[in-house]
Amino acid sequence: MPAICFIFLPIKYYYVRTHDEGVAVNKLNKFPKMLTRMRDGFLLNIGFAVLSIAIFLVIWYGLSIFLDTAYLPTPVEVWDALVDSFNTPDPSLGVTMWDSIMASLKRFVIGFVLALAIAVPIGLIMGFSKFAGMIGKPIVEVFRPIPPIAWVPFLFVVTGMIWGPILAIFIGVLFPVLSNVIFGVKSVEPQLIDAARTQGASKSDLFAKVVFPYTIPYMMTGIRIGLGIGWMCIVAAEMIGARGGGVGIYILTQANIGRYDYMFAGMVVIAALGLLTVEAASYVERRVSKWMGA
Amino acid sequence: MDGGMKMILQITNLRKQFPKENGSLVAIDDFNLEVEEGEFVCILGPSGCGKTTLLRMIAGLDKPTSGSIKLKGKEIANTGPDRGMVFQEFALFPWRSVRKNIEFGLEIKNMPAAERHKISDKYIELVGLKGFEDSHPYELSGGMKQRVGIARALANNPSILLMDEPFGALDAQTRNQMQKELLRVWEETRKTVVFITHSVDEAVFLADRVVVLTSRPSKIKEIFKIEHERPRDRADPSFLALRKKILSELESEANQPSK
Numbered sequence: 391m392p393a394i395c396f397i398f399l400p401i402k403y404y405y406v407r408t409h410d411e412g413v414a415v416n417k418l419n420k421f422p423k424m425l426t427r428m429r430d431g432f433l434l435n436i437g438f439a440v441l442s443i444a445i446f447l448v449i450w451y452g453l454s455i456f457l458d459t460a461y462l463p464t465p466v467e468v469w470d471a472l473v474d475s476f477n478t479p480d481p482s483l484g485v486t487m488w489d490s491i492m493a494s495l496k497r498f499v500i501g502f503v504l505a506l507a508i509a510v511p512i513g514l515i516m517g518f519s520k521f522a523g524m525i526g527k528p529i530v531e532v533f534r535p536i537p538p539i540a541w542v543p544f545l546f547v548v549t550g551m552i553w554g555p556i557l558a559i560f561i562g563v564l565f566p567v568l569s570n571v572i573f574g575v576k577s578v579e580p581q582l583i584d585a586a587r588t589q590g591a592s593k594s595d596l597f598a599k600v601v602f603p604y605t606i607p608y609m610m611t612g613i614r615i616g617l618g619i620g621w622m623c624i625v626a627a628e629m630i631g632a633r634g635g636g637v638g639i640y641i642l643t644q645a646n647i648g649r650y651d652y653m654f655a656g657m658v659v660i661a662a663l664g665l666l667t668v669e670a671a672s673y674v675e676r677r678v679s680k681w682m683g684a
Numbered sequence: 685m686d687g688g689m690k691m692i693l694q695i696t697n698l699r700k701q702f703p704k705e706n707g708s709l710v711a712i713d714d715f716n717l718e719v720e721e722g723e724f725v726c727i728l729g730p731s732g733c734g735k736t737t738l739l740r741m742i743a744g745l746d747k748p749t750s751g752s753i754k755l756k757g758k759e760i761a762n763t764g765p766d767r768g769m770v771f772q773e774f775a776l777f778p779w780r781s782v783r784k785n786i787e788f789g790l791e792i793k794n795m796p797a798a799e800r801h802k803i804s805d806k807y808i809e810l811v812g813l814k815g816f817e818d819s820h821p822y823e824l825s826g827g828m829k830q831r832v833g834i835a836r837a838l839a840n841n842p843s844i845l846l847m848d849e850p851f852g853a854l855d856a857q858t859r860n861q862m863q864k865e866l867l868r869v870w871e872e873t874r875k876t877v878v879f880i881t882h883s884v885d886e887a888v889f890l891a892d893r894v895v896v897l898t899s900r901p902s903k904i905k906e907i908f909k910i911e912h913e914r915p916r917d918r919a920d921p922s923f924l925a926l927r928k929k930i931l932s933e934l935e936s937e938a939n940q941p942s943k
Binding site (some may be wrong): 420560579581582584585586587588589590591592595599604607681682 | 740743744745763764767768769771773775776777778779788789791792793820837838840845846
């Protein structure tokens, strides 16, 4: 019950505020600090998020009862499976969910860092040098539309089971970062370049002290988009085949042996990991663009 | 000019044309000007004439088509820290604090941090930004941003300060305030200033000489020497008379179709 109050309180005051400005201001000024913060919309957003998830869970619950809980387990069963998967090793894989997460995360980090290490310098050069941009752009345009997953079979053949999924993430992250960095370099205000030049900046000074810092927020946008794509890539790539476990393999294994509650638990884990990394990245992105004065 | 005075800037037979679809656009033609050391020169012209182009060529940001620009007897070939520039839209580095913006040129010279700090302190004090050293440009008002712009240009200790309509983006009140501040800074540093504006009032208030340009292609139409004591009184009848005279000069130019 308190949870429901928590959801409706902010909504109530939201309406008070929008429909009766004068009265609401007087009232709100008397509010304790926590309630005043609702005005700022932060708790309001959380309230709606909780409401939204609650609606989803109710629909899910209804559907699984209505259909067949053997194929579509209820949220409660999935929750139990989720807790169990962390506590006891999986009978067919012999590892806990932690091990699967760590295996996926390791691939993720390696692929991600590799993509950054390559996309950032190449993007800077392609944006900064007209020649490099003209040479590089057609190549990028040809490769960009290929879905990262389409590379996976080829990568398995060439690099084997270990590097396949890593390189799938690499490709998934590479292009959004690359195109955002190029866009960032091209967006540098000409006036800033002029200002730096009149201060005596050489071409390498311009690159290091104007172009690069200017591009950082654009880079962050690319990273946020890349992270979202990255999680989709790793799960799919692992399902095509990977050695050493992973959440994708976990989900596929559970589906094959008919443990659907555990399969859904794996999907919940992926959702949580994706949400966490993307939210963390957009937090950094917001901080960075504030720092940039945007 | 008087033999005792040292000419710091000499512009002779300057011409600048830009390529256009059919033929070319002549922005500046047959332009000759000499500026004394320590002088405050305002360049006044109808909008769309080559004022900014002229200043950019002195800064080395644009190259003349023909003619010569000499600073202290040396032909200008490129940009350099001996010419400080202040921009209409401030052009501050948004990710740098006030202090870091002012120290930009010093960083480029690879000056040690302690020395940089001393110099930036001096100019922060000079332009009245004390207490805002660690603020970022987005936290500052337009007038304060331009104070940073002026301090940044001065920190390099340039031979000449080039100002491209520096107060054009400010409201009237801030603008008047900044003009007074600029004169104070100028009197303390005794830098040579070339100041572009399209405001007659501003030019008459600030300058030792006001150079009125023709519309495109820009040549010098007339030069007015302003000998009023500073601080100048805008309400003074002779100030107003001079203002009126320059204004009519400028207006006759603006009404002519550009060639």
